[in-house]
Amino acid sequence: MKILVINCGSSSLKYQLINMEDESVICKGICERIGIEGSFIKHEANDGKWTVEVPFPTHTEAFAKVVEMMTTGEGKVIDDVKEVSAIGHRVAHGAESFKESTLVDDEVIAEIGRLGAIAPLHNPAHVLGLNSAKAVFGADVPNVVVFDTVFHATMPRKAYMYAVPYEWYEDHKVRRYGFHGTSHKFVSLTAAEFLGKKPEELKIVTCHLGNGSSIAAVDGGKVVDTSMGFSPLAGLLMGTRSGDVDPSVVSFIAEKTGMNGTELSQYLNKKCGFLGVSGVSSDCRDLEIAAGEGNDRAALTLEMLVYQIQKFIGSYTAAMNGLDCIVFTGGIGENSASTRAKVCEGLGWFGVEIDAEQNSKRGLAVNDITGANGKVKVLVVQTNEELMIARDTKRVAFGE
Numbered sequence: 001m002k003i004l005v006i007n008c009g010s011s012s013l014k015y016q017l018i019n020m021e022d023e024s025v026i027c028k029g030i031c032e033r034i035g036i037e038g039s040f041i042k043h044e045a046n047d048g049k050w051t052v053e054v055p056f057p058t059h060t061e062a063f064a065k066v067v068e069m070m071t072t073g074e075g076k077v078i079d080d081v082k083e084v085s086a087i088g089h090r091v092a093h094g095a096e097s098f099k100e101s102t103l104v105d106d107e108v109i110a111e112i113g114r115l116g117a118i119a120p121l122h123n124p125a126h127v128l129g130l131n132s133a134k135a136v137f138g139a140d141v142p143n144v145v146v147f148d149t150v151f152h153a154t155m156p157r158k159a160y161m162y163a164v165p166y167e168w169y170e171d172h173k174v175r176r177y178g179f180h181g182t183s184h185k186f187v188s189l190t191a192a193e194f195l196g197k198k199p200e201e202l203k204i205v206t207c208h209l210g211n212g213s214s215i216a217a218v219d220g221g222k223v224v225d226t227s228m229g230f231s232p233l234a235g236l237l238m239g240t241r242s243g244d245v246d247p248s249v250v251s252f253i254a255e256k257t258g259m260n261g262t263e264l265s266q267y268l269n270k271k272c273g274f275l276g277v278s279g280v281s282s283d284c285r286d287l288e289i290a291a292g293e294g295n296d297r298a299a300l301t302l303e304m305l306v307y308q309i310q311k312f313i314g315s316y317t318a319a320m321n322g323l324d325c326i327v328f329t330g331g332i333g334e335n336s337a338s339t340r341a342k343v344c345e346g347l348g349w350f351g352v353e354i355d356a357e358q359n360s361k362r363g364l365a366v367n368d369i370t371g372a373n374g375k376v377k378v379l380v381v382q383t384n385e386e387l388m389i390a391r392d393t394k395r396v397a398f399g400e
């Protein structure tokens with residue numbers, strides 16, 4: 001069985017064809033600059049890589065090109081598009097309408113479109129992708145939507161409500177939703193399997209640290225709290241996002257600068273975080289180099305990151321009344337040994353201790369970096385959101 005995993009942005013379409021017999025990647029690629037001049041596709045298959053410039057007025061032409069690349073030429077991996085058994089789509093926001101990965105029909109697409117009111121940057125693009133997939137692959141291929149929010153749908157009310165007028169929740173759907181759910185689910189399940197335990201037996205804090213970062217408290221396989229909120233802007237400081245700030249700062253800066261709500265939101269999403277504090281870069285590697293060369297603001301940014309991660313781990317240990325395992329994942333979590341070491345150094349009281357040599361290793365699917373006297377397991381898990389989407393798609397479309 002082959003499953004095509006799709007992640008549509010407003011001007012891009014990422015794809016991966018996965019062989020479900022051994023969960024290997026058959027081919028992958030990206031269409032960029034859809035609807036913009038200079039569009040192209042990058043396709044990787046059969047140990048080769050191709051970049052082809054081709055006009056993509058809409059996502060439909062991009063999908064058609066993906067099919068062409070998969071079925072013809074040197075990058076060919078299937079004889080006929082009918083070999084694709086199902087398509088799994090990553091969707092950013094399911095809000096309270098979707099509590100599970102879902103088989104797509106017209107009403108599902110319409111509801112994802114309506115949720116564009118609270119996810120304007122993402123959901124409209126997903127609707128374009130869903131409609132284009134139907135147009136190019138036909139009605140016989142099942143499409144499944146897998147939401148970034150769904151794994152967090154188990155949060156109790158006390159964790160997801162904000163202390164704002166209740167009508168904001170009822171009328172405008174204002175609450176904590178959480179994101180990166182597919183990654184938190186994948187790494188928490190992988191951690192349980194690695195530890196030889198059922199997810200129900202474990203209290204895990206999963207730290208997804210990348211350009212976007214979020215932390216989740218996973219108690220017995222269910223999320224009980226997470227750091228992102230109504231949008232992915234909340235929680236930890238990130239590459240260019242501020243994370244949590246006192247909301248009064250926003251109105252104060254609006255008055256000082258004359259920026260309106262949209263401009264401020266752009267600012268908080270694109271000019272803050274690592275970039276805003278350090279003035280150096282939004283990239284953790286650049287900060288580590290700059291801090292090593294004595295740049296004080298780069299060093300401060302990294303200190304803030306470590307401190308905020310520690311505070312989330314501490315508060316989620318309290319929220320779960322215990323902690324069996326910490327998982328690090330995402331570009332920073334998987335690769336920055338120094339971030340992991342500094343975070344764990346400050347958690348000795350919790351029974352966290354890591355093995356320095358094991359922590360320096362890279363590239364393992366799961367790396368157990370727990371120290372000899374560590375009471376809490378500390379794992380580095382390579383996330384694989386595409387595989388999680390493919391597994392969910394198979395389950396929803398065809399049953400276990």
Ligand code: ADP
Binds near residue numbers: 284285
């Ligand atoms: P995204 O959220 O866009 O998927 P990633 O998960 O790929 O991002 O994470 C990107 C981040 O990972 C960047 O800040 C990058 O600097 C960081 N990163 C990647 N490799 C390393 C490394 N070896 N050391 C420190 N940080 C790294």
